Each structure stands twice: as structure tokens, then as C-alpha cells.
Amino acid sequence: MTLSGPVPKLAARPVNADVAICGKADRPSPSLVLAKDKGLANAVVWLEGAKGGALPKGPFSLDQKSCLFTPYVQVVSKGAPVVVRNSDAVLHNVHATTVAAAQIFNRAIPIKGQTFTETFSEPGVVRLKCDVHTWMTAWLFVADTPYAAVTDAEGRFSFPGVPPGTYRLKTWHELFGEKSQPVTVPASGAAKADVTLSLLDASN
Amino acid sequence: MAKAPPPEPIDHHYDIKRLTKVFAITSILVLPVFAWMTWQDYGRDWKAWQKKFVENDRRRTRAALRTAAEKIDPEAEEKYLEQRREGARELRHNRSAVSEAEDEAKKTEGAWYEADQDFRFKKAEMDTARYDFETRQKESPKSAGAASARKDYERLKASYEASTIVEQAARARWDEAKASLAALQKTKKDAEEALAKLDADYDRFQAKLGTLRQSDAFYFVRNAPIADMLAPSLKIQQVQLDGLYNDVNFLRSQRVDRCVTCHLAAETRGFEDREKYPQSVLRTHPRLDLFVDSNSPHPYATFGCTSCHGGRDRATDFTRAGHMPNDYGRYEHLAAQLEEGHDDKGLPTDDDEVKEAMDETQTGRWIKDYEWEVDKYNDLPMYPMKAVEAGCFRCHRSDASHPKAAKLDQGRKLVEQLGCWSCHKMKGLEDLPRVGPNLTRVASKTTPEWTERWLVNPRAFRNNTKMPRFFYLENFEGESGHRLTDTMIAGVTAYLFEKSGKASWPAVGVGDAMRGKLLFENVGCQGCHISEVGAERHVMDGWRQHGPNLIGLSQKVTPEWLGAWLKNPKGYNSETRMPNLRLSDGEIADLVAYLMSRPAQPEFARSRAPKADEKERDALVTDYLTQTKSVVEAKADVARMSPREKDLFVGEKIIGHYGCYSCHAIPGFENAKPIGVELSEWGNKPVHLLDFGFVHVPHTRADWLAQKAGQPRSYDREKVKTFQEKLRMPQFSLSSAEIEAVQTAILGMQKEDMADTLKVKAAGARGAIQAGRRIVKDFNCQGCHILEDKGGQIREAMTASKIDLALAPPVIRGEGAKVQSDWLFAFLNAPRSGQIRPWLKVRMPTFEFNPDQLNGLTSYFAALDKARYPFENRVETLDPRSRAVGAKTFDALKCAQCHPTSQDAFALALRAGKTPADLAPILAAAHTRLRYEWIADWIKRPEEWMPGTRMPTNFPKMDEGPGKPGRRISPLAPALDAPAFAGLKKDLVGIWGSEAEAKAYIGDPDRVTKALRDHVWSLGNEFLTAPQAPKAPNKTKAPAVVAAN
């Protein structure tokens, strides 16, 4: 997946709380990670309508480490456990909402090493933030298909074992919103799909 | 030989033969009459509806049966038996599978437990080794001891990591075993339930089919002509309404509602679908939770139908019952067009089109389908559905607002805010705050020139103003009408400025308009004011037009007046509801600079000031003087008076004539009575008493009212009237939506003709809530706060100004349960900023409430949450152990990371670079502000008190499957074993004596939140600040709870 056209400049996020542990330096915006060839990382890609294959069972993990959520974007299976962990010696909270800001949960996680487990029953994008440290944000994509992935640092993704057929390849990125394009998987061999996004289709 | 007996001397006055003939003819004549009568009775309209309803009901039952039947095959019985056999077999199989799975689960659990123990020991060993290594490393980094300690540590770390894997694997196996067990158990249960359900369906189906077959036959016999006289199932349904009456020409008769004779479906659930049952007569009444149902607050047996809907109670005929279409006015309007062949503007119309439009109206359809007509003899027809909420007002007059009757509520708001009640007495609305500004010192605020132009047309200055227009209306048309109008305006202005008190206001410093703008956007002005040229009036659902639209002020007032006003609104007008925002002189200067720079409406600048006409003025003075004097005397007076005297004389008379003093305080009119007709029972006013003049308006109350509200002087059209006789009601420029709302409110003003027991109670908690809502409405609290889930409209303005909504005025929810009534009283009396959320720029203003209002508001909040009032538990002694545990837990949960515990801590946090918007309330004053019980409850379940709050949940609900409310758990007990918690663990064990007890305590969400609460309670609490040493377990007394005021 690649970005075409101009590259937006995103402001760094100032660290304004718990500098003793989180450090003083401003955090670069995590919203846009581009490879040299403009491969777009941290985008979610999934196949709509592909049958077969089992949903990964998890457990998935989400860490808060050095006052950042890791990973920044990940795909989790619908109904599968997500273990949230605090690896810092400060209080974090995990405030999960839908994109439309409807509350899913808001849990405190005060102790270093503490974990709790949540499951997500509604497929779709979940926005995560820590209200204590406003620069801390992250995204989950709750998938009800096994063919869902996050693009890697080079903007690549792959779905092994997709049954042959024609599907809609859907993508989501926090800056560009949801897009879709058709893709056909042949009976043998691999299908290749290139997705190009540009600021012009940015929807949010 | 027998002789025939002589004829008996019976005196026959009739001829039997003839009589027989008469009887024969009569019975021949009567027979068809009887047949006709029977037919008529059999064919009464309501019977048709009842039949339709019965038909619908049967159809519905049949459909339900069919659905039941579909689940059952024709060979149902055999299939059931087969299924049961199979079920039993499966069950046996399941049972053994379940028991196997149980064994497996037990086994894997054991394995996991061992692995877990191993893991914990390994972890402890590793931790010890690490500590050892760390200490040695610190003491002498290069020593052999350090190196060997490092080796130990690394070895143990590796073994710990290995044990982690083992533990996780064991755990996964156990989880899997548990999952498969649960799945098997569910399968078994599902199978059992499905079987039971099929059985039940089958039984029910058989039973219902039986009754239906029987009742089908019986129904037709019972309701056949003639036979129906014995015991028909189709019959008139009625309910006697105790305590509700009909007013029949000075006679009261009890109400007996027969509406349900046709509206049989109203009470029955299952006929809600508008598509299936398009005629409302065959539909279920909406909102059975509120109406009709015996469990609703308005049960049918008590209130019937007509007490809300109006109409004739005993009628069983469509027209006679008083059904009223929504668009009778429009229908008549079209009918007039058809007759005259042209529309209002005189343009010719197409007859066919008009006819078609008529047929499409509800009125047209009713005429066609039900032969509907206006019942001239019915003084109280039903409310048309568009005004149906008028029916609520009859009993709910004393309520401050009508949250469940939107249109009535809107109408009520308009009636209150536009000041209808000021001129027209309306019972229940007498004691509202005056709607217009106080004019006793108007000369120190504005100029005569501005006043005159304002009076000509207030909307030219502010398009959305609530001030109506009195002048230049249709019954003062033409040159002479305008000359008279100008003379009146000049007189009124002269009078107001002559009688006005004088005052001068101190100079205002030079301010910065940009800073003023920021202040305007941040401090809270926009909760009640907009500043927008050309804005439409929006008060029905809005709060931000509570105060005037702040435009064109530079044309109206001086900076000095504005400064003095902002500094102390009550200083200029003691009755104003504008609160004091406690602005500094610098802030005032900035705000004045900004407000004076706001634009004005261009049409006002272009408008001209009216000039008095000498001739008209003399005529007017003479006209008034001759009411008490002879014409000669009057003329002599006029000749003697100076022009100024004449202006003042005219002004006083005109102010009296139009009743300006009803809305504005005006010197000299302190005791004057309002000029309007009382409307308290207008909803009962007979239509024939309404003057429709020469205007083509259908002769109904609603249509008369709509015309009057929309074009108040139109009933003067084509009439010859003297100045004194002309209509005086001003033009409010109501939109059609506003007219409909006002219509609903005024139509609802009916006689309170009912037994006292049926009246709405205005005492107790309900009374407190209504009294509170009244104050909330008068002072526009919902402009800023979301309260009772409504309002908070300032957020719209903040969003437009791109201000973080975290800085918006607090959402008020559960306030009564949350804060101490004493605190609330004191806070509302004298709010101080910066005590709880110092980062908020928006300020709770000082309203200068009187003690009644303060008590009203505090009891209102308490009543909303069913909280104790006025006496609360005042807690002065705390359980030392609970408090100590609370302090430790408070630290462990890092509460202070967001909540400063004192003003100093807040200052410190700011210096450390925290953004105030990210902080949580300062807890230093919690013990004087919050209710003791509430604190613990809030800590336990913040997301339930305030959905979407930033306060995270520390004690989550366990997921116990769908539909089950999960128990809350404390994740602190298992966390106690974490190394980071070693200190806390030691402390808690110290307090509790044993680890088990410490864990039990901290693992109980109720007890631990109470402990946290006790700690919070002690913060900044002088009586408690000296920490008491925790005593040994089991020797402390229960915490003393002392009730005090």
C-alpha cells in the first residue's frame, strides 16, 4: 500500500505529564508511518466475503510501554481475548471508544506489570487512548474474518490460504478512512493487489 | 223447539271486522319498519368497526397459530416421539461426554496449578536473585560476588522463563478443557430446551384451535340480527369516569366514555403496526406505558379517553363524537378558492386541481369515507391530532415543563418567553419573571432616537427578538394611520425618557476586542446569548436565545452603561435574571470593546425616526380628554398645553392603551392591570363568542386562534372602528411551527373541572421537582449544563469556537446523590471559581438567588435522585484501618496522578508541565462537598454514574455471559503478589495481621472503595488530619456515624 501525492506534515505531540517516567521529548505523531518508497504502514487491510479459515483465537496483547501503546495498530479477532498490560511505573488508563466516540470501556491500569483482559464483540475500528497521557493513542481493528492484516513498515500485507474467488479488498487508515477495491484470487498461484491512497481521499 | 237466543246486548263500540282489517294493515306496515329498524341497528357504524377489530384479532390469532403450526409437521406426533427418543439418546451420550470433560478439566486444572506454583516459586527465586545481584552490583560492581550473583540471576531467569512457557501451556490446556466442557453442557441444555418449547407450542396450538373453532360458530349466532338482543358480543363499550364531568349548560353530568366501542384495539397490544392497521381506530394506542394501560399513570378506567382527547363522551357516531381533522382550515381555504375561482393573490385557479387537493386533505378523506361534518352543536370537539398534547395541560397546568409532550412544552415556552401571560391572565403562569427589561432608568441606557426606531419595528434591529411589533400594523394603514402611529411612538418615547430615573456610569478602561472575544467564547456568555446578525428566533427547543442577541450594541447603549451592567446587572435592573460573572475591570473593558464592535443589522441603520404630527396629536389628546370632559373643556385644554405636555399626555395614554407596563416596569404604571382577556379557561370558550369579523376562517377555536396569533389585527379587516375600538394585540411574527405550538398550549387551557383526587399533586418529591424545574427554566441553567439529559447548548458554541469540550460546564447528573445539600446551597448562593476544577475558564455565575430559590434548587436536586434532604449523615469519625488501607490503595492506584489532593498540589502539577484540561477535580474539599456514601459508589462504578466519563473503571464487572449483570471485582487482590506491590502488601499485612485477610479486604470492591472514600474524606479535613495509628485487628469499634444538620 502506498501513498501518492503530497505527504502531510503532522505536528509532534508534546509530553505534558509524568515527564520523570515518560521523558521530556515530544513524541512524533504516530498517525503516518511511511517507508522510503512511500509504502504506508499501519493501515488495516481485509477481505470482505472470503469464507473458510478459522479466526485466530488470540490472546492478543496490547502493551503500554514507555508511555506508548504497542502495537499502534493491530487486528484482533471478534470475541477473542485481548490482554492489556502496563509496563510502566505510572498509572495509565485505556479508554476505548468507537470512531464515533461511543464508549466501549475505560479501565484504569495503575500498576507496573498489571494486566486485564477484554474482548470485543462488535467488528470495526476501535479508538484507544490514555486520558492521563493525551499523546498516547492507538487503534484496534476488530475483525470477523481471518483475512485481515495490518500493513508492515514497508506497507506490505499478505493473506495466505485464501480460497479462489472474487472479493472486495477493504482498507482503513486513520487519516484516509475506509476504501475498497475488487480483487480476484486465482485457483492456483497468488493474487497481487496494489492500493494507492492520496491525501485527496482523506476522509477524516 | 229451541229458539235461537237473542243477540246479547253487548255494547260494541267497534266493529270487529273493521278492526281486524286495521290490525292486518298495521302489522303489514309495521313489519317492514321493524325490519328496517333491525337492519339499521344491526348496521350501526360502530358495529362495523367492532367487526373489523374482531376480524383483525382473529386473523392475528390465526397467524400466530399458523406460525406455531409451521413449526409442527403434519406427522407431528410421530416426529415428536422420534425426537424425544433421539433426545434421550443424545442426552445419555451427552452425559457421559460431560462427565469425561469434567474429568479432563479437573486433570488439566491440577496440572496447571502445579505449573503455576512452580512458576511462582521460580519467579520469587528470580526476584531474590535479581535483588541480590542489584545490591552487589551497586556495592562493588567488579567483585566476584557480583559476577556469581549475576550468573545465578541469569540461570534463574532462564528457568523462570521456561516455567512461564510451561505455565502458559498448562493454562491453555485447562482453558480448552473448560471451554469444551461448557460447550457440551450448552449443547445438552439447548437440546432440552428446544424439546420443551416444541412440546409447549404444540399444546398451546391444540388448545387455541379448539377455542377458536368453538367461538367461530358461536360468534355468528350470537351476533346475528335480532338474536343479538340477548347477549351480543358486539355491544357498546363504556366506562364511567368518577370525578370527571361534562359541563351541560350550568349542569354537571358524569362523564361516560364510549369511545372504545369502536376503538377496541386501543387497549390491546399487538395492533401497533401502521402498515397492517392503517386506520387508527383499529390500532393500539401509542405509548401504553404512559396511557390507557392499567399500569400506566393514566389508566383507561380512571381517565377514559375524552378527558384528554376532548370530544363528546357518549357518542358512538363518527361526527357526533367530535372527531376533528388536522387540516380543516386548509380544506375550507381550498373550498373558498373553488367557490371564488381564484386564490388569495387573486390569481385564477384550476377547479380540478383544487378539488384534487381538497380530496387529499384529511378532512376530504374523512368526508368521503365517514361522511364527516363539523358538528355545530358540539362545543368541545376533540383536539386535532396535531394539537393532541393540549389535553395534557388540563391537569398538568401546574407543571413547570412537559418533558413528555414536546409540542405542548414548546408552546408553553413560547407563551412564557414571549410574555403572552403578561397581558392575558393565565392561571398558573402569574408569577413568572417579567419578560421585558425594566424601563425605570432607560434614559441612562439608551437614546430616545434609538427607542423610537426600535418601536417602529423591533425586528429591524434584532431579527430574532421576542419584543412584538405594535405599530405600523394593518389596522393603522394609510397616510393618516402612519401619522397617528408616528405620533403615538413619539409620545411613548417622550414619556419613558421624561419619567426615567437618571444615572451616570463610570468610564470603562480601554479594552482589547480580541481578548474580549476570547472571554465571550470562554467565560460562559454563549449559554444564554448569541451574537449573530439576521438570526432566526429559536426558543422552542433552544436555550441560547434566553438573553438578547448581542448585535448592534454600539447603536443602542454607551460603553459606560455596558461596563456597569456587566459589572453588576442588578445595579441597573434589580429584577434582571442576568447573573453576575464576577468579571474584573480589565475583563469588562475587553468584553465591552468586543461587544461594541459587533455588527448591526443594516436595515436598522437605514430606518428613519418617526415624527409626531401636530394635528393627529391634538386629535388624540382631545379624544382622550373628552372621555372625562366636555368637548369645549377638552379643546380649551388642548389649546393651553405645550407640545411637550401633549407628547407626555399621549405617551401615558398609549402606554396604558397597549399595556406596555405588563412586560416592562414603567414609572407611573406600578399598579396597572393587564389589558388582555384572561385565557385561563379559553379552551372552553364557546365558538360563537369568538369574533371572526369578515375573515374567511373556519369557525373552530383552533382556527380562530391560529389566525389571531399569526395576524393579530386581521379581525379588524373591513370594519369601521374608532381608534379606541381597534384591536391592540401586537404582531409576534410567529412561524407556522410556533403558531402550532402556541395553539396547543392555549387550547389546553381548560376548566379544571374534576375531582380533587384526580388533580396533579404538587407536593412532596413531585412538587419539589416541578418547583426546581421552574427555577431551572427561569434562569436558563440548561443553556450551559446538561441537566435531566437536556440542554448544555453552550457546547455547540464552544465547538464552533474550537474549544475542547473537556472545558465545557459540567454535566449535572446524579447531583442530588453526589453533593451535600449544604454545600450546594452555599455554592449556588455564592459560587466561587477555581475550587474544584480551576482549569475551567467558564464560570458559574452568581445569580443572587433568594433563599426560597436556593432551597428550591437544593431540594429539587435531592428529589431528582431520591437523596436524603435536608438532613444528611455527617461523618466525623472514620475507621482508622479503613482509612489507612485507603491511603495505601490511593497511592498504589496512583489516583493523585490526575486528582490533585490540594491547591498546592495543583499548582505543583501545573509547574511540572501538566495541561489543566487533563487533570481531574481537586480532592481537598471533597469532604465538604460530596456526600460520604456517594464517594465510594462513584469510585466503584463511575461509568454508570456518568457514561463517557474520563474517570477510568478500577473495579470492572466480570463478564458472566450475556444477559447476566456481572459482579464487580477488585483486581487488586491478585495484583498484590506483584513485586511492584510488595510495599503495599507489607503495609496491608501490617494493618490486617495476615495476608489472607489483607487480600480478602482489598479483593472486595465494596470494602476497598469505602477505604478509598475514607481516605478522600480525610484529605484537607481539619478534624481528621492527624492520622490515628491503626489499632490491632478486631479491637476497633464500628465507625461512628453521627447524624447532624
Ligand SMILES: [Cu+2]
Ligand atoms: Cu498513560
